[in-house]
Amino acid sequence: MALTDSKIRQAKPTEKTQKLSDGGGLYLFIPKAGEGKRTKSWRLKYRIGGKEKLLTIGPYPSVTLKAARKAREEAKDMILEGIDPSQTKKNKKLEQIQTLSNHVEAVAREWHEQQAQNWSEGYSAKVLRSLEANLFPYVGTVPISQLLPTQLLGVLRKVEQxxxxxxxxxxxxxxGQILRYAVATGRVKRDFTPDLKKALPAHRKQHFPAITDPVIVGQLLRMIDGYEGTATVRAAMKLAPLVFVRPNELRHAEWSEINFGAAEWKIPGSKMKMGEDLIVPLSSQSIEILKEQQLLTGNWQYVFPSARSPRRPMSDNAILSAFRNMGIEKTEMTGHGFRAIARTLLDEVLGERVDLIEHQLAHAVKDSLGRAYNRTTHLPQRKKMMQRWADYLGVLRSNGQVVSIFSKAATE
Incomplete structure (x- = not known):
């Protein structure tokens, strides 16, 4: 006999599983008592191609008796046409999964996870934050194969505005990199971002301000020596021109990375922009600064900890604020500027080999055979270069008194 809603509601789990038939192969499956979260569900037994098969229609009461009967009739129509309803359901589910995995956000996160293996943690987090703030909220749920240039342009203009x-x-x-990854993985046919080249106003890349006149560099070094702020910030500013690493790498320096015996600072790739380890040879002047700083912060993780909490690194604005306090505007000098100073003067004044300078700046450098340098490449030569550089800065520093050479007087 056919089932009724009343009979279904009254049916309770027992010690054995139950199959309440509604006819035509449709039945309500009731799991035995004590089988956890398993609930009543509609199932259809049928034959196709000489084989008996089973189609799970859905749970009761989400799928009502009326809906289950409709699904049975639709399945029968498919069977008459030689279509397997169970396989059809599996195919639809697979398509849904593939669609979800091909949304802009899903593909972007997949691309990011792959690329992050070659990036520093900081840079990886920065890229993901930008995507989460600027791209995903607007087109994240759009299948990447259906993303239109006009949609992306609208997103870009929101950022521009x-x-x-x-x-x-x-x-x-x-x-564009995400779309090219989607091309490589068969999700889209082309990267259309070059079509948007002139849709946004041209942007002129701003280089980090830096001083490259040796006389003025010497005056800057003397101003740093006379800085009256915290000892930790002063030590960081004194070390910065000697090692010329990126500001983020400097403020995240840890005592565990400093080897006084070998006179080396080994920065792990997880902290580097390009994800590669870097050895920074420490001159005798750098060692002296670090040993003095060790008396202040040697018991903590970071060489230059935050003034608010020694468990965190120094703020990324600490050196910039120190420059402002000394009367140096951001258009005249930044923490990044020490890298430009070293790049220029090591080459143009000291005549050091450009490949050694570039390698020490942690830029991508390859040998004559196209092989990338590793962290130990030309280390003896780089140690000599770093000591020569420190000695040269010492000469510049000693050649005169503190003189204001910026837009504001240092005494203001």
Whole structure:
């Protein structure tokens, strides 16, 4: 006899599984008592191609008796046409999974996870934050194969309208990389971001301000020596021109990375922009600064900890704020500027080999055979270069008194 809603509601789990038939192969499956979260569900037994098969229609009461009967009739129509309803259901489920995995956000996260293996943790987090803030909220659920140039342009213009034209251009560049990854994995046919090249206002890349006149560099070093702020910030500023690493790498320096015996600072790739380890040879002047700083912070993780909490690194604005306090504007000098100073003067004044300078700057450098340098390449030569550089800065520092050479007087 056919089932009724009343009979279904009254049916309770027992010590054995139950199959309440509604006819035509449709039945309500009731698991035995004590089988956890398993609930009543509609199932259809049928034959196709000479084989008996089973189709799970769905759980009761989410799928009502009426809906289950409708599904049975639709399945029978498919069987008459030689179509297997169970296989059809599996195919639809697979298509749904593939669609979800091919949304812009899913593909972007897949690309990011792969690329992050070659990036520093900081840079990886920065790229993901930009995507989460600027791209995903607007087109994250769009299948990447259906993403239109006009949709992406709308997103980029939202970023531009916030006064962040550089960020808009950078987001376009990143989205282009994601689309090229989608091309390689068979999700889209082409990267259309080059078509948007002239759709945004041109952006002129801003280089980090730096001083490259040796006389003025000497005056800057003397100003740093006379800085009256915290000892930790002063030590960081004194070390910065000697090692010329990126500001983020400097403030995240840890005592466990400093080897006084070998006179080396080994920065792990997880902290580097390009994800590669870097050895920074320490001159005798750098060692002296670090040993003095060790008396202050040697019991903590970071060489230059935050003034608010020694468990965190120094703020990324600490050195910039120190420059402002000394009367140096951001258009005249930044923490990044020490790298430009070293790059210019090591080459143009000291005549050091460009490949050694570039390698010490942690830029991508290859030998004559196209092989990438590793962290130990030309280490003896780089140690000599770093000591010569420190000695040269010492000469510049000693050649005169503190003189204001910036837009504001240092005494203001």
């Amino acid at each position: 916030r006064g962040a034209l550089e960020s808009a251009h950078r987001l376009k560049q990143v989205t």
